[in-house]
Amino acid sequence: MRKLLSVGFVIALILAIAISGCAGTNKTTEPSTPPSEGAKEETKKVESKPNVVIYGYVSEMTTLDPSTEFSNSIIILPNVYECLVKYTPEGLKPWLATSWESNEDGTEWIFHLRKGVKFHSGNELTAEDVKWSIERTVRMGLGASFIWDPVESIEVVDDYTIKFKLKYPANLPLIASSSYGAYIMDSKLLSKIGDDETIADYLNKGHDAGSGPYTIEKYEPKTEVVLKKFDEYWGGWSDDQFDIAIIKIVPDASLREQMVASGEIHIAxxxxLDDIPKLQQDPNVVVKQKSSYQELYAMLNTRKPPLDNKLVRQALSYAVPYEDIVKYVLHDYGKAAKGPIPPGMLGYFEDLKTYTYDPEKAKELLEQAGYPNGGFKLVLTYTNGDEAEAKVAEILKAEWGKLGIDVEIRPMNWEQQWALAKSDPMKAQDVFIFYWWPTYPTPYDFLFSMFHSEDEINFNLAYYSNPEFDELIDKAVALEGTNIEKAKDLYRKAEEILMEDAPAIFLYSPDDVYVIHKSVKGFEANPGYPQVVFFYDLRAT
Structure with a gap:
């Protein structure tokens, strides 16, 4: 939204410079007399100050509607919109809400809103916007709307206070920090646009209704997205922050590597992974490595022989060289899994008893199960084009082949893999390899989504059912907001059941590895917002 033609011209000039691979400059006045050498140096520093930052991203964008977005556009939304609460690995932090409290059993939560927050339209944030945004997301029933399932009603107490009444206890501040489905929109603007579908069309044309530090200046989902700083952002601005942030779609990994090393892009x-050691020696870039909340699973079809036999599933789990996979596939940029929850999250237990590589134990279990020489075939699917999944599949084929098990590997595009998995379990794949990361950082998102009993299969691609497990995790999530130690205890018991029943093989949790050009500082990955770069936190060096 350009206020003046002159402003638009300056932005167009900045973008032209950025796209050509050069940083923008601040205009300086030509001195009337020749400057000294020191003055020349000072002028040079001012002129070279970047005001554009470019993030080279692998995939095209999907949708700009905060109520329904559940894919790649997550990297846009937290820069344009804001949640009530912000998740960090160190704890929940105020965002649009400055504080919150609950009743004793966690069935009623009150949030106190930040005053003086403006949306990009100029409208002021009030509790009505919070109520409208969440109710629209729930009403549409798409994307991550399920995160609000505990909410029975939302009451506006006053302009800056909002109350949630829940159907059952829940950790609502954690839910309100979700990277999907929890963004607050300008209801005064959007309610004038039309119905939910009309609003979605409006937003997906490149408009926005957020209160975040950046507005959407240009939206070309297959090539690039340009964000412009919002001058009236409540957090304020300093001179070394970036006026323009660009998300440039660069699918080729080698090209992204070349671009960040040369400064044509600033973050990738x-x-x-085998090039990371070389980049660590490059003085033009900084490599940042941090544990992610992502984990790779091999889901085992518990309905279909021979994997309906727990002993066979346990045997396969012992016949996996976990540490070798981390070295070969991840080049040690990650960690072998310790159960279903990635490190750093609630529900991760370093001392949880898990499977280790033990081929002799695998042979013993197969013999007990009635398959002393293997003698059966398994169909394994993975997402075509994923190099890491392909390498894992080949390792599993080789290792299980040593037990006399024939593995047919089927690389499939995601839609085909998904369709096969959602068909009759008796006709579906035997082993399904895929990644999971949380909608918001709770172990329940992992344990419920993939292992809770389901009448209609969604993500439980092991087709697993254990009522005792279901009861434990359902009780645990209700205690997260009021008795975290009891919740941990219940999650641990549930995970111990999973390890015994072995409905999946828990392979590894990859690290997030970012490469940052030396001209940018301040970047830190936040595993609660996967692949997001918070441009507001960055500074020019």
Missing amino acids: RDLP
């Missing part, structure tokens, strides 16, 4: 991830 998902680069060839």
Whole structure:
């Protein structure tokens, strides 16, 4: 939304410079007399100050509607919109809400809103916007709307106070920090646009209704997204922050690597891992490595022989060289899994008893199960084009082949893999490899989504059912907001059941590895917002 033609011209000039691979400059006045050498140096520093930052990203964007977005556009939304609460690994932090409290059993929560927050339209944030945004997300029933399932009603107490009454106890502040489905929108603007579908069309044309530090200046989902700083952002601005942030779609990993090393882009991830040591020696970039909340699973079809036999599933779990996979596939940029929850999250237990590589134990279990020489075939699917999944599949084929098990590997595009998995379990794949990361950082998102009993299969691609397990995790999530130690105890018991029943093989949790050009500082990955770069936190060096 350009206020003046002159402002638009300056932005167009900045973008032209950025796209050509050069940083923008601040205009300086030509001195009337020749400057000294020191003055020349000072002028040079001012002129070279960047005001554009570019994030090279692997995939095209999907949707700009905060109520329904559940994919790649997550990297846009937290820069344009804000949640009530912000998740960090160190704890929940105020965002649009400055504080919150609950009743004793966690069935009623009150949030106190930050005063003086403006949306990009100029409208002021009030509790009505919070109520409208969440109710619209729930009403549409798409994307991550399920996170609000505990909410029975939302009451506006006053302009800056909002009350949630829940159907059952829940950790609502954690839910309100979700990277999907929890963003607050400008209801005064959007309610004038039309119905939910009309609003979605409006937003997906490149408009926004957020209160975040950046507005959407240009939206070309297959090539690039340009964000412009919002001058009236409640957090304020300093001179070394970036006026323009660009998300440039660069699918080729090698090209992204070249671009970040040269400074044509400033931030990149998902680069060839075997090149990271070389980049660590490059004085033009900084490599940042941090544990993610992502984990790779091999889901085992518990309905279909021979994997309906727990002993066979346990045997396969012992016949996996976990540490070798981390070295070969991840080049040690990650960690072998310790159960279903990634490190750093609630529900991760370093001392949880898990499977280790023990081929002799695997042979013993197969013999007990009635398959002393293997003698059966398994169909394993993974997402075509995922190099890491392909390498894991080949390792499993080789290791299980040593037990006399024939593994047919089927690389499939996601839609085909998904369709096969959602068909009749007796006709579906035997082993399904895929990644999971949380909608918001709770172990319940992992344990419920993939292992809770389901009448209609969604993500439980092991087709697993254990009522005792279901009861434990359902009780645990209700205690997260009021008795965290009891919740941990229940989650641990549930995970011990999973390890015994072995409905899946828990392979590894990859690290987030970002490469940052030396001209940018202040970046820190936040595993609660996967692949997001918070541009407001960055500074020019």
